[in-house]
Amino acid sequence: MRINPETVERIKQTADIVEVVGDFVSLKKKGANYSACCPFHNEKSPSFNVNPVRQIFKCFGCGAAGDAIKFVMDIDGIGYGEALRYLANKYQIEVQEEEVTDEEALRQNARESLYLVLNFAKNFYQQQLTQTDEGQSVGVSYFRERGFTSDIQKKFELGYSTDTWDALTKEALSKGYTADILLKAGLLIHKEGSQTAGYDRFRGRVIFPIHNVAGKVIAFGARILKTDKSQPKYLNSPETEVYHKSDILYGIFQAKNAIRQQEACYLVEGYTDVVSLHQAGIENVVASSGTSLTTEQIRLIGRFTPNITILYDGDMAGIKAALRGLDLVLEEGLNVSIVLFPDGEDPDSYVRRVGAEAFKDYLKKASRDFITFKTETLLQDAGNDPFRLAAVIGEVVNSIIKIPDAIKRQVFFHRTSEMMKVDEQMLISEGNKLLRKLHTQPKPQDRGNSRPPNFTPQGPQDIPFADDGPPADFFAGDSPLEPAEVEEPSQRTKLYYQEEAFIRLLVLYGANELEPTISVCAYVLGEIQGIDFKDPVFHHLLTLFRENYSREKVLTTDYFQNHHEPEIRDLTISWLTSKYELSSLWTEKFEIYVPSELDVLDKSSFINILRLKKAFIEEKMKICMEDLKKATTEDQENAIMNEYIFYKGISMAAAKELGSVIG
Known part of the structure; x- marks a missing residue:
């Protein structure tokens, strides 16, 4: 099934880029826009910009850019259709679908199929918990013993898998899911040499669904309740295309808003620690699920807050081993604190014993910064040994x-x-x-x-009028682009930058009127007749403008911002997003009026035309000098020199008009 165009348009009109991005990173107001550290690459200072007026985002470090749909696709690694469904669900928009051909159905994203079957499994486990005798007597009893209310069970979508070999597999196959997709999702274990599909991975266990930041179920953690030394106490989903345990934290979806609001994150070890603390009203908590803390997990927390407090319940030997790994957190620029619980206690048991308020007081009193805690711990162990x-x-x-x-x-x-x-x-x-x-x-x-x-970096494009090439810091940034991925500045000629400045003017202001009935597009296109662009992308855009203008149609910025070609769309967003913003103090405090680009559009258009022509003519002069080297007769040399002098005269006239200094 495919989402019909009317629903797609409604989703685009409803989705707010600030709200959507804010679900994944902590945004800070910066003038008219919002900024944050980019979630797509590692950086220490914010270069990620969100424009609420244009409803676009742009990173000046790695070049990532797009609208709300593109952001969801990139942050979650999902297809266009799944991103639309995520936004429709967020804004409670009913999705109207239409039939697709068999060929289109075959091309559906495999990741979307995994999300669908994992969500089916989550619903199945919830039904097993509440609608079977075994689920009620074993699963519900365990959760009640832990003090988990029905509301907290629903919040974390807790479930139960009955102690049968293939209950989930049978139900999934009857609903049209294949054994292959169950296997890829980590729900099925294939029995070698058997003609049957296999057997369920999770049997006779309480189920803890693991969600990604967007709230999609990507894996499961399962705890066995009976005493059986032949089986592990906890069993987790294997790595799949959508689940990489080093990249995710249990409870991040439920905790992200509280982490952002309180500007602090508590890190615990187990699933039940997270659920118990939420039950007690402490919602800014996540778990590493028993694995060593990874750089990816640290950066995930860093999207929402720079402050992390680790709640330890292990013995001193385990803590000392963990301390060595916490240098990773410091390297990422986060502020790390440690809380150690009394012997025999963990966050789950302690909060149930002393209550929520006493637990919060203990966290305040027992919290110590990582360096102080490490120093005290190691000094105590070293004694007086020099x-x-x-x-x-x-x-x-x-x-x-x-x-x-x-x-x-x-x-x-x-x-x-x-x-x-x-x-x-x-x-x-x-x-x-x-x-x-x-x-x-x-x-x-x-x-x-x-x-x-599928992202190709473009690099910063904030050059309204380039005369002698890009500014010195044009390619500067927190994370320079690799040479293999971007053209070196030295390979880009002066003409390239003038072509870009000219096309930028058309894309952003082509439909604006300089005078009644005279648009920017009409004026500048009329002044460069006979000039074609060398850069293939700029040439393509110029051709689009010329062809549409010949039919008395001027293309708008929105046309290019939503263009079907990613390169054109990303380039437009780069031009729309300014890396720097003029301080409001100029007018509010100092009463100094600074004209905007729109205020001087007539002058900008004239200067752009002159600069383009000057750069175009100088390319012609270079060709003349190359031809002069190849000339074999005096007549050829004279003809080439006369052509060169003609071009030189035009160049000098343009330079004089521009006020350029001529050596």
């Missing part, structure tokens, strides 16, 4: 230098010197030695610096 004390100093300094912020590093060096009773300058010197050593080592490629699927 060699072990020296090793502790080295280990703590090694953690401090992982902090990207120089001011924070200085604060921790000062605090550590007081705790260890050693000279602060000595710690700083040791840190500088380690930093120099790190900087001289070749850096491995950052796995987290990923880009959206």
